[in-house]
Amino acid sequence: MTVSDSASMGRRIAEARSRAGLTQADLASAIxxxxxxxxxxxxxxxxxxxxxxxRIANTLGERIEWFVMETPPAIVSHRNLEEPGAESPTIDRTVERVTWNVEFTSQRDERWNTPSVQTLSRPRNAEEAEASSTIARGLLGLNSIAPLVDIAGHFSNLGLLVFAFDLGRDAADAASVLLERGGVAVVNGHLHVGRRRLAAAHELGHFLFADEYSVDWRVSDWEDDNAWESRLDRFARALLLPAVGLRQMWDDSQARGDDLRARCVKIGSIFRVDMSTLARRLIELGLIAQSGGRQVRSIRTTRADIVELNLVVPDELAPPCLPRSYEESVLRIYRHEMISPARATDLLFDTWNEEDLPVLPSLPESAIWNLV
Incomplete structure (x- = not known):
């Protein structure tokens, strides 16, 4: 859908100008x-x-499509809650672009298939958050022990497409939006891998609990006065660190005589979480005391640990990262010549060059009659 009336276009231009810190005189002079x-x-x-x-788009550092395409309804709903004229965070605009591209692609790809996943009831307390994580692991095809690896691939199977872009240290950790079919999540790739995975797990919670649009500025930094986000954090930690699997691995490592540091480094590597997340999970399961949590948070995995403990060093959701199923869909509509090479690379967020695209077969001269 495109913006067609002058009033809507004008509002977008004024908003973008304000966000860029320019007066009307500044912008008018520049163009x-x-x-x-x-x-x-x-x-x-x-x-x-x-x-x-x-000229306006170039001066303000915006894409032309931001001015001419309608904002997804869920994002509009979110913005209506904000102070009028307030600056939109970087991740807000990134989610808009991702949503536009996903909806454009899905509407043209006959093989686009978004699974139907039953919405889960919102957990009212920590115990229900734990139970919800168990249900979610079942939906992902995981048992109560296995680590969750290839988080983007697993989440795609539920209909949540996870993208990662480096949005800088001052941007939000993650955001997600429900679409007519499925949903999209954007993770700030500036975060370390453990935090990226935790943020993605948090967004899966929003998706499964049917939160229309959510921006999470700092996952796991919520205080008790934001109970809903705290329960989502609990859900995300339990999804990545299932109680049964973590307890079993913790006890086995202790039985082998591993000290606290070795235990945490090994478990953090296997479950692919950062030490802060591991510490909070160990405390909430009663495996360590609060004082032990501070010690765990101070642990840093070294290069020697990687070699001597034979650790796995994944870099999931390293920016820029696009879901494989989405890339495949873009290539399908390109092969069917529904889009140009330039549009294909745009849909792929310029992570591909035109030379990376498949070579299309030449059409016979008679094919022109199909276009007449």
Missing amino acids: SLDRSVLAKIENGGRRVSALELA
Whole structure:
């Protein structure tokens, strides 16, 4: 869907200009327009030409599609709760672009298949959060012991497409949005791998509990006054560190005579979590005391640990990261010549070059009659 009325277009231009910290006079000068003309455009009293819009987008560092495509309804609902004119966070705009691209692709790919997953009831306390994680692991095809590896692949099988982009240290950890079919999540790839996985698990919770649109600024930093997010954090930790599997591995490592540091380094590597997440999980399961939690958080896995303990060193969701099923879908519609090479690389968020795309067979001369 595209924005067609002047008022909506004008509001978007004004919002983008404000976000860039420019006055109307600044922007008008940069694009060679009178300030009064730009004021009319922003107020919806004058239509903006394609050339003017291109100049505005270039000056403000925005993509033209941000001005001309309608924002997904779930994101609009979220923004209506915000202070009017408030700056949209980086991840907010990234989720918009991801949503546009996913919806565009899914509508053109005949083989696009989003599974139907039953929505889970919202957990009302920690015990129900634990139970929900067990159900979610079952949906993912995991038992009560196995580590969750290839998190993006597993979540795609439930209909949640996870993307990772480096949004910088000041951006939110993650965000997710429900689509008409399935959902998308964006994880800030600037985080370390353990935090990226925790953020993705947190977004799966939002997805399964049918939260329409959610931005999580700092996963696992919520205080008790935000009980819902705390329960989601509990769900995410339990998803990555199942109680049965963690207890068994903890006891086995202790029986082998491993000290606390060796136990934590090994378990963190196997379950692919950071030490802060592991510490909180060990405390909530009663395996260590609060004082032990501070000690666990201080542990850093070294290069010597990797060699001597034969550790797995995955780098899941390393930015930029796109779901494999999404990449395959883009390639399918490209092979069917529904999109150009330039549009294909745009849908792939410029993680591919045109030279990376498959070579399409040449059409016979007679094929022109199919187009007449």
